[in-house]
Amino acid sequence: MEPLIVRTEDPLNAEAPLGPLVRSHLTPTPLFFIRNHGAVPAVDADAYRLTLDGDVREPVVLSLRELRDGWPAATVTATLACAGNRRNDQTPVPAGVPWGAGAIGNAVWTGVRLADLLAAAGASDAARHVAFTGLDRPVAEGTAQPFAASIPMAKALSPEVVVAYEMDGEPLAPEHGFPVRVVVPGYIGARSVKWLAGISVRASQSPSFFQLRDYALDGTPLTEQALNSAFSADTGRGYAVGAGGRPVERVEISTDGGRSWTAATLESGGGPWEWRLWSADVDSAGELLVRAWDSAGEGQPETADWNERGYMNNGWFRARLESG
Numbered sequence: 001m002e003p004l005i006v007r008t009e010d011p012l013n014a015e016a017p018l019g020p021l022v023r024s025h026l027t028p029t030p031l032f033f034i035r036n037h038g039a040v041p042a043v044d045a046d047a048y049r050l051t052l053d054g055d056v057r058e059p060v061v062l063s064l065r066e067l068r069d070g071w072p073a074a075t076v077t078a079t080l081a082c083a084g085n086r087r088n089d090q091t092p093v094p095a096g097v098p099w100g101a102g103a104i105g106n107a108v109w110t111g112v113r114l115a116d117l118l119a120a121a122g123a124s125d126a127a128r129h130v131a132f133t134g135l136d137r138p139v140a141e142g143t144a145q146p147f148a149a150s151i152p153m154a155k156a157l158s159p160e161v162v163v164a165y166e167m168d169g170e171p172l173a174p175e176h177g178f179p180v181r182v183v184v185p186g187y188i189g190a191r192s193v194k195w196l197a198g199i200s201v202r203a204s205q206s207p208s209f210f211q212l213r214d215y216a217l218d219g220t221p222l223t224e225q226a227l228n229s230a231f232s233a234d235t236g237r238g239y240a241v242g243a244g245g246r247p248v249e250r251v252e253i254s255t256d257g258g259r260s261w262t263a264a265t266l267e268s269g270g271g272p273w274e275w276r277l278w279s280a281d282v283d284s285a286g287e288l289l290v291r292a293w294d295s296a297g298e299g300q301p302e303t304a305d306w307n308e309r310g311y312m313n314n315g316w317f318r319a320r321l322e323s324g
């Protein structure tokens with residue numbers, strides 16, 4: 001786990017150091033953050049079965065081979081980030097895994113469109129939610145239970161949502177969900193369930209603790225990520241990621257406390273679900289502020305509202321520049 005900064009050992013939670021992270025548009029798997037709630041399950045690929053049931057005409061059970069061979073492969077380049085990314089930048093720092101700005105990564109995900117699987121099973125038009133259950137059994141509120149989540153049907157039918165068996169052209173690594181995970185671009189990472197055992201079409205959200213209480217604020221489960229950015233003073237490079245499928249169009253920096261802003265140089269990205277890497281030449285010492293703007297003209301707020309979980313912290317990024 002050498003390249004990652006380990007935040008908790010058991011379960012393993014680890015994030016990328018910012019300098020190496022913003023070097024490449026596609027995050028090398030060894031640098032891709034790991035967010036686990038329990039132990040990584042050992043899954044036998046031959047014995048693996050994915051179940052799709054609930055409010056469907058015909059429940060479906062698929063082996064890994066049937067999943068791979070039964071539908072055209074769909075590919076999406078998408079940035080995944082934990083809802084708690086940048087938690088440490090809130091004051092006071094809320095409880096939870098103490099994430100800096102490295103609980104984020106960008107990858108090419110290949111699998112089957114969730115919409116194709118839902119069509120094959122004959123998902124009811126009236127059903128409002130699609131729930132996912134993992135094979136892991138983290139302990140929550142004193143009880144071992146599967147990690148689970150759900151997304152609204154409208155999102156589940158969107159073409160970017162894939163039931164993925166590959167990350168950057170390779171089978172998923174065990175810690176990233178081998179053999180199959182769902183990838184829900186634009187949503188908080190917690191909805192991209194790893195070690196996917198079941199998909200269920202439902203009238204209501206997943207009743208899971210992780211859906212309704214853990215990744216929720218004021219009783220409202222979180223869905224979309226927020227527009228966000230970060231900068232590595234060591235490398236003069238940063239990332240910026242849009243929200244709701246709106247790509248980042250501009251990144252600005254300020255070295256005078258926000259009185260004046262200069263456009264940074266965008267270097268990669270531009271797709272709806274992927275981050276943009278960018279660079280800026282700064283030779284002054286002191287504090288650097290960063291803010292990104294998306295294609296709808298929305299910008300990051302100066303300060304995000306504090307919440308007790310430290311979720312969705314997307315206030316202007318602040319980096320300390322050393323002279324020389």
Ligand code: MTE
Nearest residue numbers: 033034035036037082134147189190193194
């Ligand atoms: N899926 C399962 N089954 N168990 C988990 O603990 N963690 C979720 C999500 N899917 C989790 C899961 C959270 S909170 C995040 S941010 C992402 O996986 C992290 O994915 P990664 O570890 O591949 O980076």
